[in-house]
Amino acid sequence: MKNVAIIGVGLIGGSFALDIKSKYPEVKIRAIDANAKHIQEAIKLGIIDGETSIKELSKEDIVIVAIPVDATIEILAQVLDNISENTVVFDVGSTKQNICSKVKEHPNRRNYLAAHPIAGTEFSGPKAAITGLFQDKTNIICEVEETAFKLQEKVLKLFLDLGMRIRYMNPKAHDKHIAYVSHLSHISSFMLGKTVIEKEKNERDIFDMAGSGFESTVRLAKSSPAMWTPIFEQNKTNVIETLDEYINNLKHFKTLMENDDFQSVYQEMESTNYIKQILNGIK
Amino acid sequence: MKNVAIIGVGLIGGSFALDIKSKYPEVKIRAIDANAKHIQEAIKLGIIDGETSIKELSKEDIVIVAIPVDATIEILAQVLDNISENTVVFDVGSTKQNICSKVKEHPNRRNYLAAHPIAGTEFSGPKAAITGLFQDKTNIICEVEETAFKLQEKVLKLFLDLGMRIRYMNPKAHDKHIAYVSHLSHISSFMLGKTVIEKEKNERDIFDMAGSGFESTVRLAKSSPAMWTPIFEQNKTNVIETLDEYINNLKHFKTLMENDDFQSVYQEMESTNYIKQILNGIK
Numbered sequence: 001m002k003n004v005a006i007i008g009v010g011l012i013g014g015s016f017a018l019d020i021k022s023k024y025p026e027v028k029i030r031a032i033d034a035n036a037k038h039i040q041e042a043i044k045l046g047i048i049d050g051e052t053s054i055k056e057l058s059k060e061d062i063v064i065v066a067i068p069v070d071a072t073i074e075i076l077a078q079v080l081d082n083i084s085e086n087t088v089v090f091d092v093g094s095t096k097q098n099i100c101s102k103v104k105e106h107p108n109r110r111n112y113l114a115a116h117p118i119a120g121t122e123f124s125g126p127k128a129a130i131t132g133l134f135q136d137k138t139n140i141i142c143e144v145e146e147t148a149f150k151l152q153e154k155v156l157k158l159f160l161d162l163g164m165r166i167r168y169m170n171p172k173a174h175d176k177h178i179a180y181v182s183h184l185s186h187i188s189s190f191m192l193g194k195t196v197i198e199k200e201k202n203e204r205d206i207f208d209m210a211g212s213g214f215e216s217t218v219r220l221a222k223s224s225p226a227m228w229t230p231i232f233e234q235n236k237t238n239v240i241e242t243l244d245e246y247i248n249n250l251k252h253f254k255t256l257m258e259n260d261d262f263q264s265v266y267q268e269m270e271s272t273n274y275i276k277q278i279l280n281g282i283k
Numbered sequence: 284m285k286n287v288a289i290i291g292v293g294l295i296g297g298s299f300a301l302d303i304k305s306k307y308p309e310v311k312i313r314a315i316d317a318n319a320k321h322i323q324e325a326i327k328l329g330i331i332d333g334e335t336s337i338k339e340l341s342k343e344d345i346v347i348v349a350i351p352v353d354a355t356i357e358i359l360a361q362v363l364d365n366i367s368e369n370t371v372v373f374d375v376g377s378t379k380q381n382i383c384s385k386v387k388e389h390p391n392r393r394n395y396l397a398a399h400p401i402a403g404t405e406f407s408g409p410k411a412a413i414t415g416l417f418q419d420k421t422n423i424i425c426e427v428e429e430t431a432f433k434l435q436e437k438v439l440k441l442f443l444d445l446g447m448r449i450r451y452m453n454p455k456a457h458d459k460h461i462a463y464v465s466h467l468s469h470i471s472s473f474m475l476g477k478t479v480i481e482k483e484k485n486e487r488d489i490f491d492m493a494g495s496g497f498e499s500t501v502r503l504a505k506s507s508p509a510m511w512t513p514i515f516e517q518n519k520t521n522v523i524e525t526l527d528e529y530i531n532n533l534k535h536f537k538t539l540m541e542n543d544d545f546q547s548v549y550q551e552m553e554s555t556n557y558i559k560q561i562l563n564g565i566k
Contacts, residue, residue: 118492118493118494119494120494120495120496121495122496137494138491138492138494140492165491167491167492174492177483177489177492178492180478180479180482180483180489181479181483181489181490181492181493181494181497182492182493182494182496182497184475184478184479185475185496185497185500185501186496187533187536188471188475188500188533189500190536190551190552190555191529191532191533191536191555192467192468192471192529193555193558194532194551194554194555195463195467195525195528195529195532196463196464196467196558197554197555197557197558197561198528198532199463199525199528200460200463200464206460206463206464207464207561208421208448208450209401209421209423209450209457209460209461209464209465210401210464210465210561211401211402211403211420211421211464211465212403212404213403213405213465213468213469213502213503214464214465214468215562216499216500216502216503217468217471217472217499217500217502217503218468218558218562219496219499219500219562220496220499220500221552221555221556221558222556222558222559222562223552223556225549225550225552225553225556226549228552229545229548229549229552230545232540232545232548233543233545233548236540236543239540240537240540240541242478242482243533243536243537243540244537245478245481245482246474246475246478246533247530247533247534247537249474249477249478249481250470250471250474250526250529250530250533251530253470253473253474253526254523254526254527254530257515257516257519257522257523257526258523260516260519262512262513262515262516265512265515265516266508266509266512267508268473268477269473269504269506269508269511269512270508271477271480272473272474272476272477272480272504273504273505273506273508274476274480275476275479275480275501275504275505276505278480278490278493279493279498279501279502279505
């Protein structure tokens with residue numbers, strides 16, 4: 001591996017660059033970014049070696065597409081048009097169905113691998129890039145059988161070298177389940193933030209009353225709207241389903257309180273405490 | 284200060300004991316706990332020096348009531364019946380209106396201070412006690428003018444020695460605002476946990492897909508139902524109001540998605556990003 005191109009040097013693209021630089025010091029990393037400042041910043045931070053363009057991708061061993069999922073759909077076919085037969089392209093988007101179907105019939109489909117590393121923070125841009133971000137993180141790979149064997153091998157080696165745990169899943173199942181364990185959390189957090197801000201915006205000192213519990217629950221409300229809007233758009237059906245269930249559960253909890261049925265309120269919380277075991281499983 | 288009694292040696296009571304022991308090594312700390320195992324555990328862990336009982340509280344300088352808010356209401360008058368004129372009693376409950384009105388007419392009302400240190404974790408019991416838990420945390424004090432001046436002085440010194448920032452507020456305002464910045468977060472987190480568990484309980488490996496975002500948002504769903512049920516019961520009206528607003532915001536977000544109005548979805552998130560400044564203010 002000598003050349004890697006990264007399309008989008010934000011949190012995820014930049015973190016890939018940092019880890020690749022540290023594991024394979026000989027590799028040259030060039031980037032493409034819609035925001036010219038990001039390229040300058042990433043060069044300055046030592047994250048990348050320089051800039052490239054879609055027309056120049058044929059000499060790359062690996063191309064990483066780390067941009068919002070709508071931009072990925074827009075650009076992916078063009079990327080596949082411009083690579084050599086030894087280039088493998090993967091994306092890192094949080095939705096997989098639309099992206100996979102977009103390139104289903106592309107003559108270079110076998111040069112593409114659909115991936116979703118479950119890693120990140122609520123921050124964005126090159127400065128948000130972190131060394132070791134992917135260590136022990138799950139990376140969901142979809143339709144692996146559609147990627148050429150030699151290219152699977154090349155990209156899997158990279159993922160393993162970066163410390164990732166690989167899981168295989170079809171795009172439909174991915175989008176359905178990720179709606180529960182990721183997309184819904186973001187909405188619940190954004191709407192919690194909204195509710196509190198609306199109520200308390202004129203009483204700044206009220207936030208002195210907020211503790212680490214509020215901070216943790218509302219953390220995802222710092223996330224980038226530019227990244228999350230297209231995710232919700234592309235996973236609309238699944239996300240609406242999870243939202244319906246979530247709203248119904250909240251309404252039910254409210255009804256129990258209105259009926260002074262605090263024994264059931266207790267039960268609701270006690271049975272949900274089971275999340276402890278699940279979260280221990282995550283670690 | 285020579286003697287401190289702690290009623291309830293859980294996370295909060297135990298953490299007070301640890302800090303008092305380290306700041307005032309001469310103080311003897313005795314505890315009362317409905318759970319005999321907690322007393323044994325706390326002695327073993329070196330958190331307290333021994334056990335006491337409500338009848339023996341007259342020699343205490345400070346009595347800390349750190350039990351669920353319903354139990355506080357049940358026991359507080361009896362505690363105030365059994366102290367000396369130099370004893371100051373404070374509770375740490377997450378609701379203040381009912382507790383304050385319960386002892387409003389008590390002849391020893393001036394020996395009581397209503398407090399709410401905004402500190403804690405999602406864990407409970409003596410083992411959950413942490414040194415330095417209160418450092419730089421806000422402590423809301425209600426109806427301070429109802430406490431005898433000398434006793435205010437004694438307890439404020441303790442709070443300041445433990446590193447707390449003091450804020451004064453009336454019980455009604457406390458309960459209203461804390462519903463937004465604490466109680467609602469707990470419900471949003473519990474119901475998020477419930478929604479995901481209900482959907483995914485037969486697919487354990489789905490939780491491999493859950494990342495740090497889910498973990499952070501659902502963390503409060505590990506909290507103790509025994510502590511939280513009486514909080515929701517005592518702050519029912521305020522909590523239901525926050526829940527209504529939260530549910531309405533979620534429904535509105537869902538409607539925007541259903542109408543494919545992703546520009547407004549973006550706006551919703553972008554305006555809520557303002558939470559960044561607020562959270563920076565917390566730290």
